[in-house]
Amino acid sequence: MQGKTMIAVVALAIGLGAVCAPTAAAQDTGYREYPCSEMFAVPWSIDAWNGTHKVAFSPFGTENIHCVSFHGWTAVHQLDPQGRKHSLTSPSGVLGAFTSNLYFWDPATY
Numbered sequence: 001m002q003g004k005t006m007i008a009v010v011a012l013a014i015g016l017g018a019v020c021a022p023t024a025a026a027q028d029t030g031y032r033e034y035p036c037s038e039m040f041a042v043p044w045s046i047d048a049w050n051g052t053h054k055v056a057f058s059p060f061g062t063e064n065i066h067c068v069s070f071h072g073w074t075a076v077h078q079l080d081p082q083g084r085k086h087s088l089t090s091p092s093g094v095l096g097a098f099t100s101n102l103y104f105w106d107p108a109t110y
Contacts (some may be wrong), residue, residue, distance in 0.1 A: 036067040036076070040103070053102070056088060058105035076103060077110075084109040 027101040039051035040062040048055050056062055056078075065077035065088065087110065090104040 031068070031070050033066055033068045035065070037062045037065040039067075040065055054101045054103055056103050056105070058086075058088065058103075060105070078105065080109075086110075 039054055040049035040056040041058060042061050043055055045053075047053060056065065058078055060078060060080060066077055066079070068075045068077070077085045078088055080086060086108070087106040089106055090101075090103050091099045
C-alpha cells in the first residue's frame, strides 16, 4: 500500500510541476521598430521650431515615418508611396551639436 501511495504522490508532483512550470519565452534582442510620425513636423509648420518636434525635410511630409531602436541607438526611415524605405538622417560632426532635431530625406532607398 505504501508503494502505491508513493507512486501516486510522485505522479501528482510531476503532473503539477508540468502544469505550473513557466513557459519558454524568446529572449528580447532589444530591437524595436515603431511608427513615429507624430514626433516630426514639416519645416513650415507653426510648431516645428518650438522644440517639441523634430523637423523633417522630406517631399512626403511626415507620413509613414518609422523609428528603429536598438540598445539606445535610433535610426529613422520613411516609406514613400511605393513602400520603399528612405533614410531620414540628422547631420553629424560639428553641425550635429546644433542641428540634432533636423532630419533630411535621403533619396537613396534601402
